[in-house]
Amino acid sequence: MTTKQTTIWQVFKAVLGAFIGVQSEKQRLHDFQSRSAVPFIITGILLAAAFVGILILIVSLVLR
Template structure:
């Protein structure tokens, strides 16, 4: 599994729109590292986006 595929899968799971076929395919992966990395990066990105939006609104 490539990192790009892991990002797509993690983003779909992040928003709750992942298909069951994709979910099953993800669990067949030999290592969870790409999914963990993608999830951490997406979570940090979401937090930074929310901080930016709040700062813009309060400015």
């Protein structure tokens, strides 16, 4: 197994694909070959927080 440096854009695409559930097997294998899981975890937490924030904003606008 080789370790590959992943860019911020690749991490974002991988996490977003995982959120939606449309990630190819090739991409998943590439993600698991990265050096560290920390960028994926941080990006996932930030995207989840942004998603919840957007939902709260939409609900507050609708209920206004």
